[in-house]
Amino acid sequence: MNSPSPSPNTVPTPVIPVRPLDEVLIPADLDGSRGENRADPARLQISARTDAEAIRCFLTEYDRSPGTYRIYQRECERLLLWALIDCSKPLSSLNRQDFEGYLNFLADPQPASLWCGPKVERVSERWRPFVGPLSESAVLTAMAAINSLMRYLVDAGYLMGNPLGLIRQRRRKMSAEAAGPLRAVASTDEVEKIERFLDEQMWQAVTAAIEAMPRDAERGRDEYERARFLAATLYMLAPRAGELESHRMNSFREERGRWWWHVVGKGGKKAKVPVADDMLQALIRYRKYLGLSAVPRRDDTTPILVSVKDGSPITARRLNQILKKIFFAAAELLPPDAEHKKEKLRAASAHWGRHTGITAKLDSGIDERFVQKDARHTDARTTQRYIHEEEERWHDESQKQRLPWAGSKPD
Template sequence: MQYHPITDSFKLITLQRELLKQPEFKYIYPSLDSYLTTMENQGVPAYRDLDILLSYLINVIGNAKGTQTRFRNEAERYMLFCWTDKHKSVLKSNVEDVRDYIDWLWSPPKALIADNTIASRYKAKGDSDVRLVNEAWRPFVLRGAKANRKTNEFISPERAKLAKPKQAYSLNQTSLQNSYASLNVFFKELWETELISRNPVSLVKKSCKYLVKGKIYQPPHTLDDETWQLFVDTLTTAADENPLFEKHRFLVLSLKVLFLRISELSNRDYCIPIFGHFRQDASGEGWVLNVIGKGKKQRLVTVPDAFIDGVLVRYRESLGLSPLPHIDENMPIMPSNKTGHALHQDSLNNMVEEAFDLVIKSLKALGKTQQAHAISGASSHWLRHTGATQALAEINETMLAVELGHASVKTTVEVYVAPAHRDRIKKGVSRKL
């Protein structure tokens, strides 16, 4: 392979780094060892570069999987570009190299683009420790818009036959910004550890011919009242017919009604959401849920009586539990049907996707194709946004900011109220010809 993956999975990179300087490395990573040797023979200090990359991922980026994946992908891709296209160490990079890399990102060779999803870099050989390279891996992946995928699958399947995915590959502005940001962090670390004398990324970004400047107001994605009611009805019917959907119903309603991020119900290294986190407030006025959110910040979310009666009690009874949780109950809120262990975010994301698929099918069956298209690109965060937008009619911005876990009420106002944007639109419509 001209572009060979050089980092293993999130869980194995620490072991990979330990093995890199050991004799066993060439037996456990035979193709990678061969690739690195080839680079060394071409004058590229590949083993040293890889050690730098692995150390950066382990010591600087940390152990959050999503963050690790994002920074790993960019740094690895840039390192491969330096080795293969520039025939040099990443430590010898200059402004022109970074500029050429951005050109490469913007329009990569079609042979370097995976058709649909990110393939794992390595696979285990049988029951051994040997890691074999996955020939399907590519430095780029065609992330087809979810809306297009759902449209082709559920709404207009005839469109799928006309698609030419790789021809449509393009790097959007958000991805380009993320690439610059990730690469800048990598080079900043190289500079701070005195491995390079300057960081060329910031210089290149200032003159990038692809970046569009400015930021416009983007209203939060929400479900309209009719679609949300159909969501509730569809999931309730599905759960009545098949108990497996009780978990889907509870998850979706929790995200919307309690304004939760999906990670806040997921199994994380530092927190497992348990039923004991639901409790009656000391005031005796109602129930609250103790949530550990972004940045490991705790907050209390108020739990409406309607949620207790119509969602929590039903869900717990489906699990064979008492109607209401008690304060010392340590059962996970979202347990696996097989093991009983708390589910991770990937599993919860899949459940939300399945729930949205049911609603899209319901809308299509009702002849509401436009509404089906409108939610074909939806994600779990749409539910949090929907709940927050609806709540503005009942509580003020300050209370909502606390419920959402925003550090400042300014964030809440800018996202959900956007007074400056709305005032400008009101004035704009009355301009004369």
């Protein structure tokens, strides 16, 4: 008796289960120890025999930057699993054509039942590498992360070459040729201005949303005080989300009667940011609410932002979720004629808080040189992208022109 044929819609169970990097079990013939793109072992600069070990060496380079670590971990395990399951080859055997196929896969991971699922904890059996198809910007983020991995593995003497680099070169050339002279328009200073920030009306709505948070129960008060301090920190110090996760209270330090926030930022760059009086008062308020001393000592390792559940540091991802909830509530407080600002608020993320803080410093009249130091911008031109004063005056002048229309009365 013949066994029934599988339904055309049935997804075959992969030989290698779709599991996170730390759990995936890789057969010896696919572990990359004999990958086709492996370099001469005499050149190896890292302690890695297999692809998974090489990826872990790469990720270790970013263990002090939690946000970057999570992005790279996500993209590395996506690529590794795709290579093993879809290509039946180790990551160290992928060639240029494979990477072209992978970029198409990112835009539509199929079969969806195998690759996609709701966000759950990594330990859950329901965990999947994707929620759904990636947007164009998300594909670009993935490409950048994977290219960093591949370049690292080449520099470390693990791989002979970077096949993804060939695709990136071709795509850049095609993009330039297809765009033609119009590319000059997209690179003007006007287009490159930072627009992902909250203006004064939107910021007032954010603070009003925080003030409207329920505070009858202890948990509500915990969340309110944390949200109040979070908003103050974003507005006054313009940190990156990952910095709030990785730093502790002792990063606030007094020097000759003045308070500074000492931060290790992007690329491990060390800097300090002045803590203005309003920020210092916000810090004191939050610490007193937590039952701590008014200001931190050098041995105070309390997280800057604490979980209301167990006092552990909140992750950058959780911080973004908290802000998203506040931004959505703030959008509802804007007037009906500000629909475009409501949409902007609903699209805002934690990094918008940094942009808002930098823009607010410039708008308050702080010297541009000092704002560059506060923002920790290496290039002054980066800071200048936040200056909107001339455009605002220009736009205000344009309001003098009105649109006459039959039957309408002049103002």
